[in-house]
Amino acid sequence: xxxxxxxxxxxxxxxxxxxxxxxxxxxxxxxxxxxxxxxxxxxxxxxxxxxxxxxxxxxxxxxxxxxxxxxxxxxxxxxxxxxxxxxxxxxxxxxxxxxxxxxxxxxxxxxxxxxxxxxxxxxxxxxxxxxxxxxxxxxxxxxxxxxxxxxxxxxxxxxxxxxxxxxxxxxxxxxxxxxxxxxxxxxxxxxxxxxxxxxxxxxxxxxxxxxxxxxxxxxxxxxxxxxxxxxxxxxxxxxxxxxxxxxxxxxxxxxxxxxxxxxxxxxxxxxxxxxxxxxxxxxxxxxxxxxxxxxxxxxxxxxxxxxxxxxxxxxxxxxxxxxxxxxxxxxxxx
Numbered sequence: 001x002x003x004x005x006x007x008x009x010x011x012x013x014x015x016x017x018x019x020x021x022x023x024x025x026x027x028x029x030x031x032x033x034x035x036x037x038x039x040x041x042x043x044x045x046x047x048x049x050x051x052x053x054x055x056x057x058x059x060x061x062x063x064x065x066x067x068x069x070x071x072x073x074x075x076x077x078x079x080x081x082x083x084x085x086x087x088x089x090x091x092x093x094x095x096x097x098x099x100x101x102x103x104x105x106x107x108x109x110x111x112x113x114x115x116x117x118x119x120x121x122x123x124x125x126x127x128x129x130x131x132x133x134x135x136x137x138x139x140x141x142x143x144x145x146x147x148x149x150x151x152x153x154x155x156x157x158x159x160x161x162x163x164x165x166x167x168x169x170x171x172x173x174x175x176x177x178x179x180x181x182x183x184x185x186x187x188x189x190x191x192x193x194x195x196x197x198x199x200x201x202x203x204x205x206x207x208x209x210x211x212x213x214x215x216x217x218x219x220x221x222x223x224x225x226x227x228x229x230x231x232x233x234x235x236x237x238x239x240x241x242x243x244x245x246x247x248x249x250x251x252x253x254x255x256x257x258x259x260x261x262x263x264x265x266x267x268x269x270x271x272x273x274x275x276x277x278x279x280x281x282x283x284x285x286x287x288x289x290x291x292x293x294x295x296x297x298x299x300x301x302x303x304x305x306x307x308x309x310x311x312x313x314x315x316x317x318x319x320x321x322x323x324x325x326x327x328x329x330x331x332x333x334x
Contacts, residue, residue: 009192009316009323012179013146013202016125017104018074020044021316022192022202025209026129026148026183027078027106028156029053029275029294030282031217034063038070039214043309047075048106057092064100076104076127081112082157083242090115098122106148109157113142129183129204131159133171140178147176148204153185155207155233155245155296173199187301189318196323203315207296213307220286221293222305230300236273236292239263247288247295255292 008014011022023045025036032050040047049067054060060077067075077097081090094115097105105119108129119126120143129148130136136147149172151165152158165184172180182195183204192203210217211225224247234248236255246252255272262268277291306314 009196009320011196011201013181016145016179017046019046021312022181022196023312023315024048024076024106024127024148024181024202024204026204026206027051027080027108028206028210030279031206031210031215032078033216034067034070035214035216036209037075038067039212039308040209040312041071041073041075043307043312044073045308045312046104047071047073048104049075049077051077051079051093051097052088057089057096060093061096061100064096064102074104075102076106077102078106078108079115081107081109083110094118098124107144108148111142112139112144116143127181131157132161132163133168133175135159136172136176136180140176145178146201147172147178147180148183149180149200150204151182151184153297154183155294155298157242157244158184160241160243169195169198169200185296185298187298187315189315189320190322192315192319193322193327196319197327205298207294207298208302208311209308210295211302211305212311213305217282218284218286220288221282224288225295225299225302226305228295228299228302230297232299233295233297236269240266245294245296246292249289249292251290252292 009022013022021044025040025047027048027050030053037047037049049063051060054063103124105124106127112128126144127146127148128139128144129150131150149168151168152162169182179201181202181204182200186203186205187208195203211222232248233245234252235243237244239259255269258269273292278293281287281291
C-alpha cells in the first residue's frame with residue numbers, strides 16, 4: 001500500500017464538489033447507507049447514499065440526516081431509474097433529496113431529463129452515469145454537470161455495447177464538452193493516473209469500496225471479493241437486453257442457464273433474483289451462493305480489506321508517484 005503524500009490531485013471534480021481527492025463512491029444497492037457514505041467523505045472522497053435502498057422517501061430523509069451526523073464533509077445521493085414492474089415514486093425521492101439540501105446527485109439508468117431542472121434549481125450538481133458515448137452526449141445536451149463513463153468492466157448494468165474503459169474514455173475525451181469521471185473496474189492508483197491521462201477528472205468506485213472495513217455488508221461477502229479474481233463474475237439478463245454483471249456463484253449460473261433455455265422470459269428467473277434475497281445475503285447471512293449480487297471484475301485487484309481512508313489515500317499516493325516520478329522519465333529532449 002502506498003503511503004499518503006503531502007501532494008493532492010486537484011481536478012475539476014475536486015474543485016466543483018469541494019472534496020480533497022478525486023474519488024467517488026458510486027451508488028450501490030444495499031451497500032450505500034449512511035455509514036458507507038460518511039466513511040468515504042471523511043476520508044476525503046465523495047460518499048454517496050443509494051436513494052432506492054431506502055424503502056420510502058421518508059426513510060431516505062432519515063438516512064440523509066443520519067449521514068449528516070456522521071460527517072461534516074460533502075456527500076451525495078444516488079437516484080437510479082431502471083425499468084420495473086412497479087416503479088418507485090422517483091419524483092417523491094427526488095423531492096426529499098432537494099428538501100434535504102443535497103448538493104451532489106448521481107443519476108443513472110433512464111433519461112434523467114425530468115429531474116435535471118429540479119436538481120439544478122436547488123443548486124445541486126448532477127453526475128449522470130452512462131455506459132455509451134451516445135447516451136453521454138444526450139445527458140450533456142440535457143444539462144448534466146459531469147458524466148460518469150461506465151465501462152463494460154463494471155458491476156451491475158454495463159449496457160449493451162460491451163465497450164471497455166480504455167477505448168470508452170478516450171472517445172469521451174474527444175467528444176464530450178463537459179467533464180467526466182471514470183467508472184467500472186477501477187481499484188488502484190495506476191488506474192487513477194491513467195484516467196487523468198485519458199482526460200478524466202476522477203474515478204468512481206463501487207465494488208472496491210465494498211471490500212472496506214466500514215462497508216456495512218457481511219464479512220463473508222467482503223472476503224469473497226478478496227478471494228475472487230477478474231474471472232469471478234458472469235452476465236445475466238443478456239437475452240432481455242438488460243445485461244447485469246454479477247458474482248459468479250451457483251445461483252447466478254442457474255439464472256444464466258434458465259435464461260438461455262427461456263430467452264427473454266423474466267418469469268422463469270424471477271424467483272432467483274428477488275431483491276430480498278440479495279439484501280439477506282449482504283446484510284444478514286453472508287451466504288455468497290444463495291442469491292444474485294452485483295460485483296465487478298475489479299476483484300482481480302482486491303487483495304485486502306482496508307479502511308476507506310487507507311484505500312483512498314493509497315490510491316491517490318500511487319497515482320501521484322506515477323504522475324510526478326515515473327511519467328516524466330519517458331520524456332527527453334532531443
